[in-house]
Amino acid sequence: MSGYLVTVATVIAIQAIAACGLNVIVGFAGQISLGHAAFMAMGAYTTAMLCTKVGLGFWSALPLVILVSGAMGILLGLPSLRVRDDFLAITTIGINFIVEAVFLYTPFFGGALGISGIPRISFLGEPLKGVGFLGLCTGFLALVMFFCWWFVRTFAGLACFALREEEAAASSIGISPVRFKLMAFTLGTVMAGLSGALYAHYMRMINATDFGFPHSVMMLCIVVLGGMGTLWGPVLGAAVLGSLPEIFRPLVDYRMLLYTALLLFMIRFQPGGLLGEASVARGVIRRIWRISPQGVRG
Amino acid sequence: MEILLEQVLNGVAIGSLYGLMTLGLTLVYGILRILHIAHAAVYTAGAYLGLWTFQWSGSLLLGAIVAMAGCSALGVGIERLVYFPLLRYPPFVPLIASIAVLLGTEEVCRLLFGPYILAFPAKVPLPSISLGNLVVSAPLLAVYIVTAAILLALWYIVARTRLGLAMRAVAQSRPMADALGIDTHRIITITFVLGSSIAALAGILVGIYYNQVYPTMGAVPAYKTLAIIVVGGLGNIQGSVIASLLVGMAETLLIGFANIPLPRDALAFMAMIAVLLWRAEGLFRSR
Numbered sequence: 001m002s003g004y005l006v007t008v009a010t011v012i013a014i015q016a017i018a019a020c021g022l023n024v025i026v027g028f029a030g031q032i033s034l035g036h037a038a039f040m041a042m043g044a045y046t047t048a049m050l051c052t053k054v055g056l057g058f059w060s061a062l063p064l065v066i067l068v069s070g071a072m073g074i075l076l077g078l079p080s081l082r083v084r085d086d087f088l089a090i091t092t093i094g095i096n097f098i099v100e101a102v103f104l105y106t107p108f109f110g111g112a113l114g115i116s117g118i119p120r121i122s123f124l125g126e127p128l129k130g131v132g133f134l135g136l137c138t139g140f141l142a143l144v145m146f147f148c149w150w151f152v153r154t155f156a157g158l159a160c161f162a163l164r165e166e167e168a169a170a171s172s173i174g175i176s177p178v179r180f181k182l183m184a185f186t187l188g189t190v191m192a193g194l195s196g197a198l199y200a201h202y203m204r205m206i207n208a209t210d211f212g213f214p215h216s217v218m219m220l221c222i223v224v225l226g227g228m229g230t231l232w233g234p235v236l237g238a239a240v241l242g243s244l245p246e247i248f249r250p251l252v253d254y255r256m257l258l259y260t261a262l263l264l265f266m267i268r269f270q271p272g273g274l275l276g277e278a279s280v281a282r283g284v285i286r287r288i289w290r291i292s293p294q295g296v297r298g
Numbered sequence: 299m300e301i302l303l304e305q306v307l308n309g310v311a312i313g314s315l316y317g318l319m320t321l322g323l324t325l326v327y328g329i330l331r332i333l334h335i336a337h338a339a340v341y342t343a344g345a346y347l348g349l350w351t352f353q354w355s356g357s358l359l360l361g362a363i364v365a366m367a368g369c370s371a372l373g374v375g376i377e378r379l380v381y382f383p384l385l386r387y388p389p390f391v392p393l394i395a396s397i398a399v400l401l402g403t404e405e406v407c408r409l410l411f412g413p414y415i416l417a418f419p420a421k422v423p424l425p426s427i428s429l430g431n432l433v434v435s436a437p438l439l440a441v442y443i444v445t446a447a448i449l450l451a452l453w454y455i456v457a458r459t460r461l462g463l464a465m466r467a468v469a470q471s472r473p474m475a476d477a478l479g480i481d482t483h484r485i486i487t488i489t490f491v492l493g494s495s496i497a498a499l500a501g502i503l504v505g506i507y508y509n510q511v512y513p514t515m516g517a518v519p520a521y522k523t524l525a526i527i528v529v530g531g532l533g534n535i536q537g538s539v540i541a542s543l544l545v546g547m548a549e550t551l552l553i554g555f556a557n558i559p560l561p562r563d564a565l566a567f568m569a570m571i572a573v574l575l576w577r578a579e580g581l582f583r584s585r
Contacts, residue, residue: 026390032389032390032393079571079574079575082574082575083574085389086327086331086333086389086532087528087532087574089333089389089390089393090333090524090525090528090570091528091570091571091574093521093524093525093567094525094567094568094570094571095567095571097521097563097564097567098564098567098568098571100564101561101563101564104561105561213521217394217397220390220394221394221397221398224390224391224394253409254409256401256405257402257405257406257409260398260401260402260405261402263394263398264380264395264398264399264402267384267391267394267395267398268379268380268383268384268395271384271387271391272387
């Protein structure tokens with residue numbers, strides 16, 4: 001594989017991990033989040049600080065990354081989940097702006113310069129780059145996807161589905177909305193933190209503006225476009241939205257316009273996502289294999 | 299003391315501009331329950347249309363009229379082609395479509411007018427008033443007068459006319475208004491025309507006030523106005539105007555005096571989260 005393809009694929013894999021996390025929040029538990037990039041930033045900054053200031057390696061920093069992004073998920077999820085729907089959407093936008101501002105304006109976190117000189121991840125004593133790093137990201141993606149696959153088969157997963165469909169009915173049969181929403185939110189933020197940490201070690205320098213609100217919008221677009229609540233949707237969405245700008249690159253000036261036009265077109269005519277319940281793609285797949293849809297929505 | 303007064307005057311002006319931008323957002327939210335982020339696209343288009351007409355004709359009035367007409371068409375187009383077919387989906391589907399419209403409009407403006415900041419060299423036909431050392435410049439005065447006139451007109455329409463009654467009925471319950479013989483689709487169209495025209499004027503005023511028109515001028519207002527309408531209680535017109543003024547004042551005064559190290563754009567969101575924790579429905583309950 002050429003270096004260019006490896007780069008595009010690595011970025012897609014990193015995005016897909018965060019998108020799987022957002023899918024747990026939006027697709028499984030039905031809670032909108034437009035601040036997902038803030039939690040990627042927390043993961044990225046945790047590992048960057050630990051590796052450059054404390055001198056830890058990626059693998060020893062990883063548990064702390066998970067701990068910090070999970071704790072922040074609980075901390076910010078508790079007040080956020082008090083509000084619903086549109087209020088929640090705007091609150092999470094607010095969290096994104098505030099977190100970005102805190103990282104950008106605190107000298108401790110490098111301020112506007114960000115953090116540079118983040119070491120490569122070493123695996124069995126060898127620093128990973130190129131195809132090796134892509135392999136690592138794909139491995140983590142597989143792990144995250146396996147977790148999602150397992151999660152929807154547990155009681156907690158079913159409880160999240162019930163809350164998504166009808167909160168009042170679900171809580172009337174003893175499913176605590178706060179508990180399971182918060183659980184989904186925290187799982188999602190942990191995956192975002194993991195993705196952010198991988199991003200930090202891949203770019204080897206990070207800046208708060210990398211994790212601004214536009215990135216959160218991109219994340220939500222990936223999930224909605226791919227098909228919310230499905231297992232493969234976030235991965236497909238990340239692949240489509242990650243490769244489109246590259247495919248349109250020859251168009252230079254018209255690239256972004258075409259990209260937004262296509263996004264609008266897809267959301268307008270396939271609002272359930274490419275792999276959603278009523279989508280064209282799912283219909284085709286069903287016809288080809290003549291199997292009942294064993295999607296996550298079950 | 300004079301610096302304080304000057305800051306207050308500026309704060310009121312910025313608050314008024316936020317107010318004009320949030321009016322359309324509040325009207326649309328009240329009637330369709332959609333977070334109309336593309337409203338900032340309408341506002342950007344208004345600034346460019348106004349500037350373009352002004353450059354070509356030399357008349358600010360004609361610029362305002364063309365901008366209002368063009369923005370009304372854009373607003374109604376967004377409603378008909380994008381929002382209406384997506385109303386039966388969960389609220390974040392139109393939200394994403396709205397964000398896509400905003401980004402697309404920014405790109406169109408960049409391609410048509412270039413990526414640079416254009417000056418808006420209009421002379422406002424108003425005197426600048428000086429009170430002692432305090433000077434109220436002509437653009438500042440224009441912001442005050444236009445905002446006051448629009449607020450008064452909107453209040454009259456919503457509170458005193460049959461049209462306003464129908465708008466309030468549709469906002470309360472669309473199926474019920476339908477059943478009572480109100481042409482709800484026409485009311486929605488009129489709401490978009492009103493909101494978009496006000497956004498066009500806001501775009502022109504911002505362009506003159508800062509003497510800047512550029513493709514991404516809608517990016518920050520797009521999200522900040524969301525925070526403001528939440529503080530004001532989603533869908534509540536008076537609330538959103540008061541919240542706009544409060545946020546405009548707070549931004550100017552806190553940045554001017556307290557010298558806090560946070561960017562002003564995060565401030566509105568902090569106020570919003572604080573308000574939400576204290577009263578989950580915003581400062582002023584909506585209807």
